[in-house]
Amino acid sequence: AQTVTQSQPEMSVQEAETVTLSCTYDTSESNYYLFWYKQPPSRQMILVIRQEAYKQQNATENRFSVNFQKAAKSFSLKISDSQLGDTAMYFCAFTFANFGNEKLTFGTGTRLTIIP
Amino acid sequence: ETGVTQSPTHLIKTRGQQVTLRCSSQSGHNTVSWYQQALGQGPQFIFQYYREEENGRGNFPPRFSGLQFPNYSSELNVNALELDDSALYLCASRLDSEETQYFGPGTRLLVL
Numbered sequence: 001a002q003t004v005t006q007s008q009p010e011m012s013v014q015e016a017e018t019v020t021l022s023c024t025y026d027t028s029e030s031n032y033y034l035f036w037y038k039q040p041p042s043r044q045m046i047l048v049i050r051q052e053a054y055k056q057q058n059a060t061e062n063r064f065s066v067n068f069q070k071a072a073k074s075f076s077l078k079i080s081d082s083q084l085g086d087t088a089m090y091f092c093a094f095t096f097a098n099f100g101n102e103k104l105t106f107g108t109g110t111r112l113t114i115i116p
Numbered sequence: 117e118t119g120v121t122q123s124p125t126h127l128i129k130t131r132g133q134q135v136t137l138r139c140s141s142q143s144g145h146n147t148v149s150w151y152q153q154a155l156g157q158g159p160q161f162i163f164q165y166y167r168e169e170e171n172g173r174g175n176f177p178p179r180f181s182g183l184q185f186p187n188y189s190s191e192l193n194v195n196a197l198e199l200d201d202s203a204l205y206l207c208a209s210r211l212d213s214e215e216t217q218y219f220g221p222g223t224r225l226l227v228l
Contacts, residue, residue: 045222050215
């Protein structure tokens with residue numbers, strides 16, 4: 001079974017700084033997807049960014065980018081120019097790309113606080 | 117907004133009771149999944165439905181059951197509630213053509 005590990009339970013950073021959240025995963029499959037979701041205090045799980053395992057190019061979405069190292073099974077999230085609205089729980093998640101097996105496996109999360 | 121809604125927002129039940137939680141997905145989202153998120157934890161997969169049939173289940177007992185309807189709504193039913201069922205319950209839906217799941221705001225269930 002696949003596992004997702006987030007080793008940083010909590011992080012804090014000053015507004016406008018850059019922060020990197022770590023995620024490692026374990027799977028024997030080669031075709032899968034990785035995601036970062038953000039869960040603010042409002043509880044809504046919001047997609048931040050996704051990465052297809054077959055793509056070598058790292059995904060970017062505005063201030064958010066990932067460092068995907070497939071051989072090392074590492075998938076870190078970099079937030080540039082951090083803003084107060086980035087304060088939230090961040091979850092790394094994994095899913096297979098096979099029909100009927102699309103459940104998301106989540107890590108335990110990193111609580112990120114942006115300090116004014 | 118994700119276009120996925122859930123009701124009710126909060127719910128309080130007592131041990132042994134039964135509860136039904138509801139989710140409404142976007143049109144065309146044929147896959148719906150339900151997750152349980154205990155306080156301070158990541159969500160855990162309960163089960164998944166595709167076109168009204170269950171096609172995947174996590175490590176949850178049979179007293180957790182579900183239904184999916186043709187109008188893209190779905191239900192999670194939990195019988196014989198236990199104290200440990202207290203959690204945030206999330207539903208998520210997706211299109212056939214993509215892997216991204218879009219989540220609703222969740223239902224917070226408290227079992228006393």
